[in-house]
């Protein structure tokens with residue numbers, strides 16, 4: 001196996017990669033539809049093991065029916081399960097959403113908190129969801145490590161692990177803070193359009209010459 005590049009070398013290579021991806025995907029943005037931090041919080045909980053497209057279909061009617069944390073607690077659990085059924089894992093998600101809303105009301109006056117430490121105390125909310133809300137709603141730098149970021153950062157040789165927290169902390173060391181939020185969208189967009197799982201389009205990839213996994 002080739003010797004691991006130093007952090008300084010990986011930092012420069014990733015910076016060049018992000019420049020290329022920014023030019024290739026000028027329209028890269030968050031894939032979930034939302035109008036408030038609370039809506040993005042719910043949408044992100046629903047997005048676990050589900051496509052953004054499916055979540056957006058479900059939240060269109062969900063957000064019309066449920067506007068506040070109180071609204072999610074007013075219905076029986078079974079009704080909420082039915083309303084989010086097609087996003088998968090609906091029992092767990094419905095339970096988490098109600099517990100999350102209860103804590104928002106009990107501890108945070110019904111508002112979405114704006115620190116990672118507080119957000120991850122909410123049921124159903126891990127670092128990925130917390131960073132997603134912080135970066136997209138409050139413009140607070142945060143790296144969201146989803147399946148695309150995990151796969152692509154390994155293919156690019158930036159990390160050598162599938163542990164999401166380890167990836168997040170390594171990327172924090174090799175990417176300038178002001179690029180974190182844009183990087184989330186660029187890598188996820190690259191994963192959807194070009195570096196697709198199990199069928200990467202290396203022949204048309206804009207960063208093929210910078211990728212050790214190019215075929």
Ligand code: SF4
Pocket residue numbers: 155194195196200201202205206207208209211212213214215
């Ligand atoms: S060259 Fe291939 S493996 Fe590397 S990032 Fe591009 S599509 Fe993915």
